[in-house]
Amino acid sequence: MDEGQLSRGTKAWWWVAGIAVIVYALFPVAWIVSLSFKTPSDLANLQFLPTNWVWDNYDNILVGDAQNLFLSALRNSVGISLIATFISVVLATFAAYAIARLDFPGKRLILTTALAVAIFPVISIVTPLFNLWRNIGLYDTWPGLIIPYLSLTLPISIWTLSAFFRQIPWELEQAAQVDGATTWQAFRKVIVPLATPGVFTTAIISFFIAWNDFVYGISLTSTEAARPVPAALAFFTGASQFEEPTGAIAAAAVVVTIPVVILVLLFQRRIVSGLTQGAVKG
Amino acid sequence: MRRRTVSVAAATVLLTALAACGSDETTPTLTWYINPDNGGQVELARRCTEAADGAYRIETSLLPREASAQREQLARRLAANDSSIDIISLDPPFIPELAEAGFLAEIPDDVAEAVTENVVQGAIDGATWRDQLVAVPFWANTQLLWYRKSVAQAAGLDPENEPVTWEQLIAAAQSQDKYLGVQGIRAEALTVWINALVASAGGEILDNPEAPADQVQLGLESDAGQAAAQIIEDIARNGLGGPGLANQDENGAMLQFQGDRGSFMVNWPFVWAATLAGVEAGNLDQSLVDDIGWALYPAVAEGEESRPPYGGISLGIGAFSEHTDLAIEAAQCIVTPENQAYYMVTNGNPASNTEAYDDPEVQETFPMADLIRESLEAAAPRPQTPYYNEVSTGLQNTWHPPSSVTPDSSPEDATTLITEVLKGERLL
Amino acid sequence: MSTTQAAAGEVSGAAGDGRDGGRVPLSDRARAERRLGWWLAGPAFVVMLLVTAYPILQAFYESLFKYRLTDPDAREFTWLNNYVVVLSDSIWWRAVGVTVLITVITVAVEAVLGFALALVMHRALTTLRPILRTAILIPYAIITVVSAFAWFYAFSIDSGFVNSWFNWLPGISEDTNWFGEFGTSVFVIIASEIWKTTPFISLLLLAGLAQVPEDLQEAAKVDGATWWQRLYKVTIPNMKAAIMVALLFRTLDAFRIFDNVFIMTQGANNTEVVSFLAYRQTISRLEIGLGSAVSVLLFLCVVLISFLFIKLFKVDLASARGER
Known part of the structure; x- marks a missing residue:
């Protein structure tokens, strides 16, 4: 569409629509940020903004009483999500290469399996995993969460990556093979550089998914050894047992949203292409 | 396999502890699972570690905020014979379940005798299962009637000197166009309220709490059960609980009580400390504090004594602990009257040992300390059954929202549901 | 969660590929390729099976027992009794009803809203486009629990x-x-769910929009078609595949809703959904047998939905493939 042709009025309408979208997307985030700057009694002021902006809630979770709880949860969340992402991207890269590129029976089986795993209700496998983990000592450990996280991240990694890989000009690989390179060499020297952006995007999307987990987090952990942030939010407490930890929860929510926002700001174009790749262009 | 897991876990705990503190290798470490508080239990752990002088060291590990979530986590770990659980801060209603399953170590008779001396009866009852003390009473909670003096006066009530009934409170709130502070949220708080009402009316939620699941009999289909339902109905139908009654918890009730339409409220003593803190922070007015009075929990019928709610924390000893003896020793250290007084003053959680109430600091911080002690002596524990979770959840499911409660149907509905659930015929 | 966009297209793509033959005698090279294929894809395949197939089989096995975690001695084999209990209980059917209600409303609203968002992004001014894209990704990427708390508060x-x-x-x-009654509680739960997941559906639709041939649009314009006519006659038919894929995965996703309900109501006011029912039996009540039965039934529901979708929209997927 040639924007030069647009009348002033139409342009204005586009701006209005655009701003509506932005408000839609950011309003709840703004609200939780505002909430995190309220004092305990200000929380009940029923207004959007705090009367006084204070850092108390951040003090509480970062250097105050709740720091053990929050910081260890943050460490767990970051560590577990990164490791799960790494493993699933590595496994998925190999699998997607094979699917996009090689002829072998069972290709369809793998894709169907990935589909089935992706639609799997997490809650259905939590109990058996809990029992198994207890018996083999994985309960409340990092691997105890990393392994189930693979069930969330692996399928999407396989699809996104196969979609990316299908767009790669494979003639180059064939050319390399004609020049005497083995399949493996052709893969490493020609395809890897072409595939890296796709792999990177897949990693970001996987990370979001692992970062988002709640059910595994509350069911398969019980101490600060492995409890991730979403699960830890239920452990905050107010000044006493019966007071609401609203402020601490809001502050923690903001802190865990920051990395997500940074990733989005830096890589929005890639994430969008990653998310939309497979759907139609397949 | 299991044994190896257990020892690996134990070794890990030990290693972490050693790495963290770098102290003498021979000192056994005890892990104390604590409910979230204002840092008091961590401090007590430190004090007792110091007092033990190398005999043991206590480390704390945090449990979730909700009592039911605490139980879930503990039961799951104990079912796995977790040896890293030495001392556990337990909410009383869940003690029978863990004791019945054999998850709690036995407490020797001489220790039992020592730790129950001068302890309020409600706390002893709450820590007893099948006539055996299975946990060490630590702190004990009870609800009082808090009221705005101005409103009470205008309504012609004097709760401090004349015990009041729920009927009077309802009439007063109605005539003064104010809200009554009660807890109508579908959570443990609702069970606490129902239990206190039923007990105050002379009844019991369970007739035979120690019976096996399929033989448990409910006592709700009785005059007491109907009286309790009637009170809830009157409050909810007339909107006296305020607009947020259906999800009002202890904190919500307090906020409402502090507001313009506050009148009378049943709540735990934390509200006193929280209100003072609000004044200090400049969000509440000193005049509000001056207007607050307190009295014993309201009665159901005139002339009858009320049975206030009982809560708090007792210390269980993990049955799979490798240092049961030390853990019992440590628990005894934690619950000394001095430590209980410290905990009450700093964390606002009332002591179970009556001696602690003589502490001058306690008396100063809690002008109503003697009333709390009195209330604890009269308090009624919630049903002590290994199936407490089913009973409580079943009650919450059938008596919520409060506006749906009626004396005709609610006791019957709860009885049917809970009986069927316990027989394994229904979901919950 | 939005784990699932590309799958249906992929599956049909693989099915129609026609390359994984095997009817002709294999050359050494083809055999080596097969081996390599499995070497590369095998680990991912095995991991996926291990983390899901094993647990669901275990869940099925345990669902045949009456087994309470705090009372292991009373464990008893009861055949399919747990399923009888669940399926004859009005609580189960009510939870299914609520879940279906939430799913249908959520997906319907998201489809419309997501389409509108996609149109705005598709046609937006070049200056605005990256900003919109960034904004829209924030709800997508934010933790569901955080979104639930924000809406709850x-x-x-x-x-x-x-x-x-x-x-x-x-x-x-x-x-x-x-949060005092059913209608309003469900409204907020749905609102939070819609806010968080509409961006995902709109991005999928955006990709579909990009596929609609521009010359068809132009031709329709020349023929004097109005904006609405073009939308109905040209745009939507041409992106049917994208729409169906998006709807399938959002439906399955919405049917598994858990986090929002857990944070906001804990199932109060009859807002109990199937996932939460399973959670309550196994994790809260520690009734492993009964809870496993609910879990298995939830799994079967999900399988049924995907089956219906794929059967129903097979034609569309095939035609989508034809475009490639």
Whole structure:
């Protein structure tokens, strides 16, 4: 569409629509940020903004009483999500290469399996995993969460990556093979550089998914050894047992949203292409 | 396999502890699972570690905020014979379940005798299962009637000197166009309220709490059960609980009580400390504090004594602990009257040992300390059954929202549901 | 969660590929390729099976027992009794009803809203486009639990601003207790779910929009078709595949809703959904047998939905493939 042709009025309408979208997307985030700057009694002021902006809630979770709880949860969340992402991207890269590129029976089986795993209700496998983990000592450990996280991240990694890989000009690989390179060499020297952006995007999307987990987090952990942030939010407490930890929860929510926002700001174009790749262009 | 897991876990705990503190290798470490508080239990752990002088060291590990979530986590770990659980801060209603399953170590008779001396009866009852003390009473909670003096006066009530009934409170709130502070949220708080009402009316939620699941009999289909339902109905139908009654918890009730339409409220003593803190922070007015009075929990019928709610924390000893003896020793250290007084003053959680109430600091911080002690002596524990979770959840499911409660149907509905659930015929 | 966009297209793509033959005698090279294929894809395949197939089989096995975690001695084999209990209980059917209600409303609203968002992004001015894309990705990437808390606090009668901002609307006043009854609780749960997941659906639709041939649009324009006519006759038919894929995965996703309900109501006011019912039996009540039965039934529901979708929309997937 040639924007030069647009009348002033139409342009204005586009701006209005655009701003509506932005408000839609950011309003709840703004609200939780505002909430995190309220004092305990200000929380009940029923207004959007705090009367006084204070850092108390951040003090509480970062250097105050709740720091053990929050910081260890943050460490767990970051560590577990990164490791799960790494493993699933590595496994998925190999699998997607094979699917996009090689002829072998069972290709369809793998894709169907990935589909089935992706639609799997997490809650259905939590109990058996809990029992198994207890018996083999994985309960409340990092691997105890990393392994189930693979069930969330692996399928999407396989699809996104196969979609990316299908767009790669494979003639180059064939050319390399004609020049005497083995399949493996052709893969490493020609395809890897072409595939890296796709792999990177897949990693970001996987990370979001692992970062988002709640059910595994509350069911398969019980101490600060492995409890991730979403699960830890239920452990905050107010000044006493019966007071609401609203402020601490809001502050923690903001802190865990920051990395997500940074990733989005830096890589929005890639994430969008990653998310939309497979759907139609397949 | 299991044994190896257990020892690996134990070794890990030990290693972490050693790495963290770098102290003498021979000192056994005890892990104390604590409910979230204002840092008091961590401090007590430190004090007792110091007092033990190398005999043991206590480390704390945090449990979730909700009592039911605490139980879930503990039961799951104990079912796995977790040896890293030495001392556990337990909410009383869940003690029978863990004791019945054999998850709690036995407490020797001489220790039992020592730790129950001068302890309020409600706390002893709450820590007893099948006539055996299975946990060490630590702190004990009870609800009082808090009221705005101005409103009470205008309504012609004097709760401090004349015990009041729920009927009077309802009439007063109605005539003064104010809200009554009660807890109508579908959570443990609702069970606490129902239990206190039923007990105050002379009844019991369970007739035979120690019976096996399929033989448990409910006592709700009785005059007491109907009286309790009637009170809830009157409050909810007339909107006296305020607009947020259906999800009002202890904190919500307090906020409402502090507001313009506050009148009378049943709540735990934390509200006193929280209100003072609000004044200090400049969000509440000193005049509000001056207007607050307190009295014993309201009665159901005139002339009858009320049975206030009982809560708090007792210390269980993990049955799979490798240092049961030390853990019992440590628990005894934690619950000394001095430590209980410290905990009450700093964390606002009332002591179970009556001696602690003589502490001058306690008396100063809690002008109503003697009333709390009195209330604890009269308090009624919630049903002590290994199936407490089913009973409580079943009650919450059938008596919520409060506006749906009626004396005709609610006791019957709860009885049917809970009986069927316990027989394994229904979901919950 | 939005784990699932590309799958259906992929599956049909693989099916129609026709390359994984094997009818002709294999050359050494083809054999080596097969081996390599499995070497590369095998680990991912095995991991996926291990983390799901094993647990669900275990869940099925345990669902045949009466087994309470705190009372292991009373464990007893009861055949399919747990399933009888679940399926004859009105609580199960009510949870299914609520879940279906939430799913249908959520997906319907998201489809419309997501399409509108996609149109705005598709046609937006070049200057605006990256900003919109960034904004829209934030709800997608934010933690569901965080979103649930934000919406919960916004509507909560103790801390929310919604009542004071919107008290001029009929039915809303300072005293509106959103979490006090079924309709309003479900409204907030659905609102949070829609806010968080619409971006995902709109991005999928955006990709579909990009596929609609521009010359068809132009031709329709020349023929004098209005904007609506073009939307109905040209745009939507040409992106049917994208729409169906998006709907399938959002439906399955919405059917598994858990986090929002857990944070906001804990199932109060009859807002119990199937996932939460399973959670309550296994994790809260520690009734492993009964809970496993609910879990297995939930799994079967999900399988049924995907089956229906794929059967129903097979044609569309095939035609989508034809375009490639």
